Amino acid sequence: MDDSQAVALLKEGDTAGLEALVRRYQERALRTAYLICLDTDMAQDVAQDAFLCALRHIAQFDIERPFAPWFLRIVANQALMALRKGGRGRTLLDETLLERVPDPSPPIELAILRSETHAAVREALAALGPLQRAAVVGRYYLGLTEREMSELLGCPRGTVKRRLHDARQSLRRLLPDWIASLTRS
């Protein structure tokens, strides 16, 4: 059963469609939630809530569009909401995310690339605020477009575009040449 068949079943109220989507996307949902929350229990709650949220809004979902990007944005948003409810992101949620990422030094991209252990990756992410982690996860883990980032983070597309461009320029200055060449490619 492919995604569109599963979504069609779900729109008809058949939970077999939901089960198929859960089996297919639970791993990515859990990992996305974990990378933003950095808490395994919270990640499981968030992933479950995201599937239920998708179930509630499936009537509005256009079956012609791919399910994964829509659903994973729900996961990221649910993760941010969970952090807000838990009091961990309250101070950040009323501010535009990317305005708060002024040329990080060293940049998170470099910190992750240099990490030799998984714990080091988590430490690099933990050094960021919840919204900043969501930005990094959205950009590098989910591969969101500028428009999708704009929708997820609640800031105008132009701001996303400008800030991402600045971040890349900053990254090129700081990275060794061989990595910078990969960036250009």
Add this chain to the structure above:
Amino acid sequence: MNDRIRQKMDEAAAQALGTPDLWPALERRVARGSRRARWLPATRLGWAALTAIAVVLLGSVAYAAAPLVADIYRINPNWNPAARDESHLVHLTQTIDGCTVTLERVYVDSERILIGISAAAPGEMSLAPTSAVLRTEDGRALPFVDGAGHAEPGAGAYVLAFDATSLAERSGLLALDLSLSIHAVPVGEAPPPMAPPAEALAESAVAVALEPLDATLFGPYRFAVRVPTGSASQ
């Protein structure tokens, strides 16, 4: 490079999480949710009765909200003070999933188009418009500029402003197509922002806040209207 960053993040998350199966717990939660809906009518006659009651209740609320829309035109000092009196009464109503939206008024001048709407739904939810897009006859989306509103549990009135400076000087009828959705969240939670789609944002638009995705979303609602340009009439 992006692939390597993604891989490192993926491995770190995988190591921390293991391979839990969410489906058993989710299946139980879905089953609990289905049981909660058993108060709904089981027969067509029951649904008809419930619909009739809802129409009466919502009609009353929507009628009460109409004057409120007119007052909201006064909130924003940047809007033409005459907008309230010179706006065109439209009063087109659409109901989706029990939530009724009424396009109350439209005001057009050379700088902006102000759209006055009201919304009503059963229950004690806070309602707010979102994803509002106003298109001209040729399909062009006019940039969303700002909005104002007043919401009470189960009802609300709002004015949305769109930039009309790109419209050529014209006279006669201006055809407009409005689409929007309505967010409903429990009273006490932060009200959802009036968030238009990204492509409809003006460059100068203020950044919007995160949308609470656990809110109920009604719509999209679509209204097609033709309003006279130049001197307005009621």
